[in-house]
Amino acid sequence: MAVFNDGETVHETLHVHPSKLECGECREKIKDQYFLKAIGKYWHEDCLVCDLCQCRLGEVGCHVLVKLGRKLCKRDYLRLFGPTGLCNSCQQPIAAYEMAMKITPQVQYHLECFKCAECEKNFCVGDKFYNLESNIFCETDYIVALSKFGGEH
Ligand SMILES: [Zn+2]
Ligand SMILES: [Zn+2]
Ligand SMILES: [Zn+2]
Ligand SMILES: [Zn+2]
Missing domain, CATH: 2.10.110.10 (Cysteine Rich Protein)
Incomplete structure (x- = not known):
């Protein structure tokens, strides 16, 4: 291992x-x-x-x-160093000592992976983020992405 x-x-x-x-x-x-x-x-x-x-x-x-x-x-x-789970973005293990953003107990991200899928802006504590098709977006890009997805249906 x-x-x-x-x-x-x-x-x-x-x-x-x-x-x-x-x-x-x-x-x-x-x-x-x-x-x-x-x-x-x-x-x-x-x-x-x-x-x-x-x-x-x-x-x-x-x-x-x-x-x-x-x-x-x-x-x-x-x-201390064992993996607590996989990062939802890069799919690499998150070690217990690493800072991670936990969205739910199952869904978590490395701090550096927790960024908008479109503009790659890192979220800070208190920032709003939106979940769409297993990607996370800032508010601006979420609205754009949503209209794209919405347009296809
Ligand atoms: Zn010991
Ligand atoms: Zn000794
Ligand atoms: Zn990651
Ligand atoms: Zn963005």
Whole structure:
């Protein structure tokens, strides 16, 4: 799944001499015989935790997801960066952290996609917009579009 491109699987590493390694979290030297490698760093088993909910990620095969320099468990990652739905205009997923214009719970737009289909003017909060044939229009273009559609019937 494309969503997990930011992640990396946890590996158990025993090949490098541990005392030379620094833990990616607590910066202490790793003296344990068992430690973990993930996202290009080494970790004490107890130090590899989700930055948000502190749940342990330190299990081999577990998926650590990294975004904006934070390591996250799958649940938090999806909550923050997972898609909430598709943009009604460009049909691309809208991530949970992105600003979106919600028309109804099902119909939403990226903020930059929320513009008049004709003159491409971006709507501001409080602007009137009109829905026609799954396009959105400003008032001026809506009247024009409406007369076109009206003329065909
Ligand atoms: Zn540590
Ligand atoms: Zn978490
Ligand atoms: Zn869009
Ligand atoms: Zn317009």
